[in-house]
Amino acid sequence: MNENIYDITIIGGGPAGLFAGFYAGMRGAKTKIIDVLPELGGQLSLLYPEKLIYDVAGFPNVKAQDLVNSLIKQIEPFNHSVCLEEEVISFEKKEEYFTLTTDKEIHYSKSIIIAAGNGSFQPRRLNVEGNEDLERKQLHYYIKDMNAFSNKDVVICGGGDSAVDWALMLEEVASSVTIVHRRPQFRAHEHSVNKLHESSIVIKTPFVIDSLNQANDKMESITIINPKKEIEETIPLDHLIVNYGFSSSLGPIKKWPLEFKGLSILAKTSTETSTPGIFAIGDISTYEGKVKLIATGFGEAPTAVNNAIHFINPTERLQPMHSTSLYE
């Protein structure tokens, strides 16, 4: 049991959670990061990976995904436990630790840092009969492993950057790729859209999915229909990838036994919440004068970690050694 108890569990792998992970590693804390998404990076990776950020100290500008990659590189030496595609539903205080219940398992931790941003991100799901049974088998909302689609007939739905980029990447491994979008024009970068038109990818616009056609628990084809419902086409496939974007909601967090102000968790300047041992940082937390920026989350992360260490063991220094001295 003891080996399963972590010093610090960080809920959320966005920039605030990742930098808290680095700092926790530097202070020698046994650390776990849990995120509902299949990859780390929070809003930066999911919503604007290609955008340049201009207000991170020390960087005249930095591409959002490059910043995430650097944050991930910074925590690598610590070999933290990282649990992806897991949503933290609730937590409970036991005598000497907390239990955190996710949709997959129970985790144990002496302290918790909540870095949950605007809440859990969930993909906007396809609203067509039969979709739930097919999820993860033939219907996907993320691409984790390109090889799963090698030599397969794949249909992608969506018209934004991710849908177009995925289609172009899949063209290299799949037998065939068809992209279906409800509008005549794609919303992706012009350069990517030009590449799409020059590729072997079959483009079906403006069309939406009308039905998933199954036989023996297997999806064999989809039927697409144009908005005026005059033209119907059936496309045989092995896999359907839906990229309709993501929405975030506090979800289970709203019910957590903490003090809230609006949709944010109320925290002290020490980042401690109304429950001792639980700290909140980044966009999820608020206090008087709070400004919700990446830079703010980066500042709050060391405060939360040092206070968590002090909470776990009050004889430990709150004020840490400087990193320059630690690595000498």
Ligand SMILES: Cc1cc2nc3c(=O)[nH]c(=O)nc-3n(C[C@H](O)[C@H](O)[C@H](O)COP(=O)(O)OP(=O)(O)OC[C@H]3O[C@@H](n4cnc5c(N)ncnc54)[C@H](O)[C@@H]3O)c2cc1C
């Ligand atoms: C288009 C756009 C441009 C922006 N540009 C800038 C900019 O230029 N400069 C700037 O400073 N800020 C910018 N921001 C804001 C910035 O992205 C946020 O301030 C920052 O992402 C907050 O970081 P975070 O780590 O607190 O939360 P997030 O990045 O939101 O990460 C939170 C993570 O927690 C996970 N999570 C939530 N609830 C749970 C749960 N119950 N269980 C498991 N995981 C959970 C989420 O899935 C998410 O991955 C921009 C935002 C957008 C949308």
